[in-house]
Amino acid sequence: MSRRLLLLGLALCCIGPASAEPRIELSAGPAWKGWTRPGRTTEIDIRLQSDVETRASLDVATGRESVGAAVELQPGRVARLQIAIRSAPASAVSVRVTPGPPTARDVTLAQSESPLLGVALATGELVALEGFHALALAADDLPRNASAYSSIDALVIDAPTLVALDQRQLGALVAYTADCGRLVVLDAGAAVQRLLDGARGCGAGAVTSARSLADAKAMLSESLATSMPPTLSLASAGALARPGHAAWNAIAVSLAVYFAAAALALVYLPALPVMLLAPALATAALLALLQGVHPQSQLIVWSEGKSAAPLARYQAWQRFPGIVRERVRVPLPPQLGAAVQPCEAGQAMRFEVDASGARALFAEFETRLFRQVALCYRGTFPMERSIAVAARADGSYVVRNTGGRAWPSGVLLAAGRVHELPAIVPGAAANVAGEARRPAADAALRLASTRIRIDQTAALWALDLSGVAGAPVDSTGWLLVAAAPAR
Amino acid sequence: MNETLASRFAALSGLVLAAALALWWLGSARLAIDQGADAARGSADALHAAWLVRALLVPVLALRVGALRGWRDGAASSLAMVVPSWPVLAMAWSASAVPLGQSLLAEGFLVVAAIVLPLLGHGLRRVVPRSELAEPIASALGVALAAALWLGHARWAFSSAL
Numbered sequence: 001m002s003r004r005l006l007l008l009g010l011a012l013c014c015i016g017p018a019s020a021e022p023r024i025e026l027s028a029g030p031a032w033k034g035w036t037r038p039g040r041t042t043e044i045d046i047r048l049q050s051d052v053e054t055r056a057s058l059d060v061a062t063g064r065e066s067v068g069a070a071v072e073l074q075p076g077r078v079a080r081l082q083i084a085i086r087s088a089p090a091s092a093v094s095v096r097v098t099p100g101p102p103t104a105r106d107v108t109l110a111q112s113e114s115p116l117l118g119v120a121l122a123t124g125e126l127v128a129l130e131g132f133h134a135l136a137l138a139a140d141d142l143p144r145n146a147s148a149y150s151s152i153d154a155l156v157i158d159a160p161t162l163v164a165l166d167q168r169q170l171g172a173l174v175a176y177t178a179d180c181g182r183l184v185v186l187d188a189g190a191a192v193q194r195l196l197d198g199a200r201g202c203g204a205g206a207v208t209s210a211r212s213l214a215d216a217k218a219m220l221s222e223s224l225a226t227s228m229p230p231t232l233s234l235a236s237a238g239a240l241a242r243p244g245h246a247a248w249n250a251i252a253v254s255l256a257v258y259f260a261a262a263a264l265a266l267v268y269l270p271a272l273p274v275m276l277l278a279p280a281l282a283t284a285a286l287l288a289l290l291q292g293v294h295p296q297s298q299l300i301v302w303s304e305g306k307s308a309a310p311l312a313r314y315q316a317w318q319r320f321p322g323i324v325r326e327r328v329r330v331p332l333p334p335q336l337g338a339a340v341q342p343c344e345a346g347q348a349m350r351f352e353v354d355a356s357g358a359r360a361l362f363a364e365f366e367t368r369l370f371r372q373v374a375l376c377y378r379g380t381f382p383m384e385r386s387i388a389v390a391a392r393a394d395g396s397y398v399v400r401n402t403g404g405r406a407w408p409s410g411v412l413l414a415a416g417r418v419h420e421l422p423a424i425v426p427g428a429a430a431n432v433a434g435e436a437r438r439p440a441a442d443a444a445l446r447l448a449s450t451r452i453r454i455d456q457t458a459a460l461w462a463l464d465l466s467g468v469a470g471a472p473v474d475s476t477g478w479l480l481v482a483a484a485p486a487r
Numbered sequence: 488m489n490e491t492l493a494s495r496f497a498a499l500s501g502l503v504l505a506a507a508l509a510l511w512w513l514g515s516a517r518l519a520i521d522q523g524a525d526a527a528r529g530s531a532d533a534l535h536a537a538w539l540v541r542a543l544l545v546p547v548l549a550l551r552v553g554a555l556r557g558w559r560d561g562a563a564s565s566l567a568m569v570v571p572s573w574p575v576l577a578m579a580w581s582a583s584a585v586p587l588g589q590s591l592l593a594e595g596f597l598v599v600a601a602i603v604l605p606l607l608g609h610g611l612r613r614v615v616p617r618s619e620l621a622e623p624i625a626s627a628l629g630v631a632l633a634a635a636l637w638l639g640h641a642r643w644a645f646s647s648a649l
Binding site: 238243244245248251252255259279280282283286287290323324325368369370371372 | 494495498499502505506509513516517519520521523525526527530563566567570571572573574575576577578581582583584
């Protein structure tokens, strides 16, 4: 009898916690009505609700990448996260929430081979543009992550939809325009115009405002006829990095020492135990040596802008050299974590994002000796460089600082040559003459010369990255500004 | 060749083999680092080559020395051929994606072969007491074993490639 009571008590004890498991409601929907393009980035909008206060662990997996977030759930309140994901060929995203029985939702993405035109009009009208697949969008279909704008190739939006966007959506749209995204605003008011004026990149060629839908279509066609400056490929910034040889050097020296010691032992101590023990001890010592080596990551930032433009576009590349076979979890610089992805598409990686899904905090990946896992970041930052250059008959250049802030010294790229550029205070001018050199000697100068037209003049400065929180000690950056012709 | 000399010669051969392997692996790894590529493929190749070369040498050496000098010397010479590569292999494994179990199994196989095959040589000497006859038979057996291993390996590699 007492045994039965004990069993009953145990059963009740176990049923108690099981019935207290939180009931999680999960819904997930993609941005752009589920449309994206192969190899681009899109966004999943996730809504979570629980009947009790709990901490949920969210996991979004797509291809070989996954994104995780820890979410505090309050009863009766919907937690929303917008997570940027890479468009995968499988086009299936699963969202999983623990604790308790996993709740999963599959999100299907449609990958368009044609360029995508987003049409976000309150009237629900659609603009047909030859060669484009047009999508009729509502305000909520627009993403909150700027990187998700890479899914579309052009956007038409009207003022009522623009007003209906929340703060994060507006921020992402502004970042899209700053990143040379093609945008036509229908019936833009003065306030909207001012907002976009402050952010438009690429010499304002990509952002226009129209009075009617027909105007919008014509402007879009006109905008598409002019090509925007090509974005820097992910590998280009990495080409500026110096290969890290510290681990290789340490291992080469250690192996040389081992071979020398083994040869000496063979000559002077030819006993069998020595011959067998020496390699075993050397193996243990080398493995211990690897545990003691901690190579630093390297960060390269390459940024570009036009003279007097308020924003510069950047691409950053961070390499994490591997030493031992392990899974590492590395913190990401907070200012760069908004748009991050592995530089190699096939690299398996897990990102840990903040509670809103807006910023990646950590990256987790498998590493091994000599493996160089690289992360690529992109975005924009405010810039105050205004430069006017006039060529003179004697081959020299008059460079004027037409902005309100002094420059440090840098280099001037003109007619395929490189000249030293002195520091210039606002309003002042300098005569740049003297010995010009070819850009071949320096990787940054070579890259800069490939990023400007042959008839274009530009200045290249080293970037001060001390303001980038969490940047590694070995950080280097450049800012390339295309000059305006002097009047 | 006396027994110490045989062991020293085997150890020297093992050391030279390990040094050649280290040179090749370090060279390929350096090229991979300079090109921003992954050194895993070259490292896996180095592991594979090291195993194959030693697996071909051990039967010949172990059976011959086992038949001529007995089990102890045969095992000592064979192990002295196998073991010097370990530090290089540990580094190459760290840089490769080869599972640890697979690498340990391959090395274990070589160690067991280095211990067991001299016993066969020793047994052969008992069956054929004349050393001038036992030596070529043991050598021929070793070469036959190595050839069988090579053919088996080639067939396995061919079927894996399909």
